Amino acid sequence: MRRSVEMQGARSSAVQLFLLLSCMCAATAGYPFRTPVDLDVTPRVTVLNSGLRGCKRFQASAVNYSTMLLEADSERLYVGARGAVFALDASDISAIPALTIEWEASPEQKRQCMVKGKDDKTECFNHIRFLQRFNSTHLYMCGTHAFSPLCAYIDEKRFVMSSQPEEGREKCPYGPTTGYTALIIDQQIYTASQYEFRSFPDIRRNSPSPTxxxxxxxxxxxxxxxxxxxxxxxxxxxxxxxxxxxxxxxxxxxxxxxxxxxxxxxxxxxxxxxxxxxxxxxxxxxxxxxxxxxxxxxxxxxxxxxxxxxxxxxxxxxxxxxxxxxxxxxxxxxxxxxxxxxxxxxxxxxxxxxxxxxxxxxxxxxxxxxxxxxxxxxxxxxxxxxxxxxxxxxxxxxxxxxxxxxxxxxxxxxxxxxxxxxxRPLLFRRTTDYTHMAVHMMQGLDGQTYHVLYMGTDDGWLHKAVDIKGQLHIIEELQLFEEPQPVDNLLISAKQMSVYVGSPSGVLQLPLSNCRRYVSCYDCIFARDPHCAWDGAQCVDTMTHTDRSSLIQDIQRGSAGCENTQDDVVQRSRSVRVGDDVLLQCELSSNLATPLWTLDSIEVQGYDLNSGFRTGTDGLLIIEARQDQSGLYTCHAVENNIKVAVITYNVSIRLDLPPPPPVDPTRDPYRHLATLPAPTERSSSERPLPPALAPLLPRSELLTPRNMEAMYLSLITILGGLCVVLTVVLVYVGFCLRVGQRGKYSLRAAAAAYPSSKRPSKNRKQHRNSSHMELKTISSHCNGNGICNGVSKLHNGSMHDGGFLQIVPGEGHTSPNKEPPPPAPPLPPTPQHPSPECDFPNGLSATLPSVLRRMNGNSYVLLQQSDSENTSPLCYSFAEELNRILEKRKHTLLLPRPDESSV
Known part of the structure; x- marks a missing residue:
């Protein structure tokens, strides 16, 4: 009874520990702040790298394209990178050839940089940090030059360095990542940085005099x-x-x-x-x-x-x-x-x-x-x-x-x-680190001027947002690169209607807007993009239209203007056998829209367990279809309180459809999952199905709705199992902590309690094996594979004669067979104790588990004594002693989960 109470107390402590850890995890997930729902804005449309339109790229052998200068009059984009400066066509940066000035640090300068302890992979190069117009004929640039900054003039017409580089220690930082900003105003250079390695930050006017x-x-x-x-x-x-x-x-x-x-x-x-x-x-x-x-x-x-x-x-x-x-x-x-x-x-x-x-x-x-x-x-x-x-x-x-x-x-x-x-902030994003930003002013059809923001992230995305009444609405997010990399610079050209992006790998040119992405009137209006409007047939860019009288746009609310327009709705037909499951797919292009399904203009309740329907982000699932579920299904996208039909399905649930072809269970790796017949699709323009149906097209059985549902349920079951395993582990740890404190079931604690004067003076070296558990004898009087005189006897809970047993936990060998091992056969009768000199009161039952423990569910623990050469003649060998104990328990079954106190 006392032991049961102790175990219950241990489990209670473990449960409390589990709840405490759960609370700590929840608090950590929310640390250091709670999310303000009204400011943590979700981008409406997500465009992956493969879906970018009108994107132009420039990439040379250099890297770190972080410095850019846009000359609207000359229609040139100057780019400073590591070891080079480029002059690109602002209308098309991918046009070749590009004008180039190579400006690398010399090998000697790089060697001196490495002597200073700098990184020869990143710092010991000439990173262009400053590039601006000096006068009507020349540009001015500065580079880190392997931690020895230099500056030089560029002849704009010939695009060459017009003079020898001059000292740049007072104008340019030493490192490529040091905070830095600079301006040339009326041929006076204003810079701000920490110029030298040990200097203080400073704001300077370098030239002309006075500095x-x-x-x-x-x-x-x-x-x-x-x-x-x-x-x-x-x-x-x-x-x-x-x-x-x-x-x-x-x-x-x-x-x-x-x-x-x-x-x-x-x-x-x-x-x-x-x-x-x-x-x-x-x-x-x-x-x-x-x-x-x-x-x-x-x-x-x-x-x-x-x-x-x-x-x-x-x-x-x-x-x-x-x-x-x-x-x-x-x-x-x-x-x-x-x-x-x-x-x-x-x-x-x-x-x-x-x-x-x-x-x-x-x-x-x-x-x-x-x-x-x-x-x-x-x-x-x-x-x-x-x-x-x-x-x-x-x-x-x-x-x-x-x-x-x-x-x-x-x-x-x-x-x-x-x-x-x-x-208050215009925008808050919890999971995003913005790095650079550029703003473009655009006049909407309502006569108001809107600020459109382009913001680059540290992992290579570009967010386009519009400021509406002091809060930002993110129109779209664009994935700029296949491999994540930070946006290092952003420039906007209203003349070229382009945004330029500098990054470690190259320069990108993107259109300020891509209105053709929106295929319907409501899609165009919901975007709330000041650049885009609906002309009655398609979504167009307002910057290219001089006559805006017939265009439709609603930036303030994003809902009005399309009431009298008729958008094409995709129409399909499905024929389903009674009792089968069918998934009606509906893909929504907007991240802000929610799906709404109707059956013959009546809303489908997909959350009721007894409704026969399940709704999700990927579509509507009809479970074990009945004939009364036939009808016209319509998927609506609900956004800004407007319901817009996206796709319709004319579903016919029939009894006369042929059953699906049988599946060979020996060849189907997913035979435990239910299979469904492939539905037949028809467009709305086709006639009704004839009595004789055409053969069904082959399709993958793995992607049927029932299989998908089974996989979802399996995933949920696995996650739930992991939670249960974590709980069991915590319960076990709590119990072990409780037992370890009381010292009632710990062999190590018993050994520690043994008086030092009675302990053996010389312990044999202990060997461990990660693949098994060892029962080791530590004694100064006996070696070998037997249990010897030096092994202490337990009488009334005390130890004597200087030895003790140590159980070292390990992992059992994993069996290649996935099936659980068969139960152990009955053991022969147990003989009586032949030698009381080496026997515990109950054999080894005082120290060995009551049953052999199964490790990982498919193998047993191997009990092994330390290796030695000699065996005491007064004792049984370890194998004999173990067999004798097992013979005593010939009627005891091997349990998969023994009592935890046995270790």
Whole structure:
């Protein structure tokens, strides 16, 4: 009774452990956040690589096509790769030959790079990181050049390097993956990166003079910054009533400095700005920016406790005026092992408002920053030179007072963060890591301007989405490559109506839209693509139509406009024998649509177990068809609350159909599965079936509906079996833990409890075999294959004479026969104990299992003693002792699952 209670307690503990593990697994699956249903958008259409239309590719011997420059006027696409620069035809990048400049690092330079400890497979090459137009005749490029950066000019007309490369250490990073952004503005080069291996990140204006950079002391302006982008916003005399200056905005992620209880992340997203006309200070901040300010970009969902603090990419969308400029950013989580992305949009006006707000200060006692509440000098630190300052005689930054410049040096961080325009992300994707983005403005038929976003992923997909009332609708997802690889760059050409994708393996050119993919009116309307509209016969691209009066489009709701159109519905006929199962297939092209089946205009209830129907994503299954189930079956796609017929089946369930041909059970590997006759299909234009049916076409018996259902059930059974096995294992582990703690059934515990003074002084080496279980004798007085004097006797639960038995678990040999082994034959009568000197009170029953254990269900455990040369004359051999025990149990059956306490 006590043992039964203990086992029940062990099982209870194991069940509790199983429930705890289940809860932990569920919590881990949801970690670190719950999914907001309204933002985790599903792409409507999925297009695999084999289904891409109008795709053009360029690939050369180089790799890492990550730097691109599009020249709309010259219709050229310049691409920088590893060791080469290409000039491609923007209208067709696959057109050959492509203009090429080879620029590889020399063998000596590669050798020096390897001496520095860099990777000779990736880093010790010349990766082109910078490629932009310098003036009307030349381009400018920079490369890592095997960790010794160089820059050079390119003659655009001849497409050759027009001069010898120059030093690029102050303009280009050393490594191919270091965060970096650069701009050429009026022949001045602005760059931001961590240039040298041990240097601090820096924002610089390199040429022409005067060169400027950020400050390092006493206050470091940038803290482990990783730059992702930059942009120029023209706010100069021509467009500003206050005579403001143009500004360059830099976007990056850096180590957090704020002292706040709201956010606990170690890194945050930032936007910083400098004035184009900045010339540095006179005495204070010489060769340093006097207009540098930075603030935080917030992309979060506080109600879900989501804080996306890692900025991955940014796209600047210029409006008709500078105040209309928008910044689109791709954000991620700080946890590297969690895939998630969010897209947030910021307005320039709110960024400017943050730069006009309170400052942060760093107290001398620590490294954390808090809001500054003291007096602010005049003129306001960090502002550009405006008409108001010019009227006071301050025409350049070198004329600013020292107290203003000293305040700028110590207060580069603003207290007010920039919130998204809609106060929440436009999009959230839990299982996607977006890498780059490009935005295209398109006017819809309703007169509104829509922003169409193209977003590349880290595994080679391109998502096209449209911003509708502050939320993104993903129109389609395109698989760009057969093998997963990241999207490294994205550019859009409205003139060529193309999007260009840079990747490690090559460059792709795709049309901005592919409206011919939608074959019906509702399919075209449901897409909600600003580029596409229905003209009454097909889905067309609105950019190619000058007369839009007859086109149909509904981007806001995606439901109106097709009420008076008649779409062709696929019609088929089926003849089914009574009692057979039949699957009516219905493929939906939209991931957002749900199937709805009707029989003679009455909805089919496919979830009732007694209805005779089963509905799924692949179609409708009629189970053991009856004659009253004959009729017209219609599959509808329900999307945006609109029901659209996709396919109809005229099903005739008859008694006079011939039975299916017999199947040879000896040749059918799936003979345990039910087979179904192949249904006969007819189009709607065919006449009724004649009395004599034509022979059925041969088809695979493995794909019949009944076989498919059986395979589904088998898969579910296997998964359920795995769960049961896991539960049994946990129960067994819990029981073993309970037993091990009490020490009642453990030979090792008994040996450990044996006094050290009575233990043998010399133990024989133990041998293990992974394919069997050994019963080993450990004794200092006996060797060989017998049970000897040194083997201890158990009297009243105690051990004596210095020896003990050890059972080493192993795996039984697997039998090639899949059938279970036959039961053991009866054993001969058991003799009495011949020698009490070597016998336990009950033979070996105190230590051996009560039955032989079956391992893996098809073989028995082999009990074997340690090898030795001598056998004690006072004892039986081990084989004799084992036979004697088995003879005692000649009437005992071998059980497939013995008592767990026997080990």
């Amino acid at each position: 400027l950079k950020t400050e390092d002391a006493p206050t470091r302006w940038l803290n482990e910054a990783d730059f992702v982008g930059s942009a120029l916003v023209r706010e100069s005399l021509g467009s500003s009533s206050s005579g403001d200056d143009d500004k360059i905005y830099f976007f990056f992620t850096e180590k957090s400095q704020e002292q706040t209880t709201t956010y606990s992340h170690s890194r945050v997203a930032r936007v910083a700005r400098v004035c184009k006309g900045d010339r540095g200070g006179h005495l204070t901040l010489q060769k340093r920016w006097t207009s540098f300010l930075k603030t935080r970009l917030t992309c979060s969902l506080p109600e879900y406790d989501f804080h996306f603090n890692m900025l991955r990419s940014v796209f600047v969308l210029h409006g008709p005026t500078p105040e209309d400029t928008l910044f689109y950013g791709i954000f991620g989580l700080e946890w590297k092992n969690v895939k998630a992305s969010a897209v947030c949009r910021f307005s320039l006006s709110e960024v400017q408002e943050a730069f006009q707000g309170p400052y942060m200060e760093n107290d001398d006692s620590g490294s954390k920053w808090k809001e500054y509440t003291g007096k602010i000098p005049d003129p306001r630190p960090g502002t550009c030179i405006t008409d108001a300052l010019r009227s006071r005689g301050i025409n350049v930054s070198t004329s600013l007072p020292d107290d203003v410049l000293d305040f700028v040096r110590r207060h580069p961080l603003m207290s007010q963060s920039v919130q998204p325009s809609d106060r």
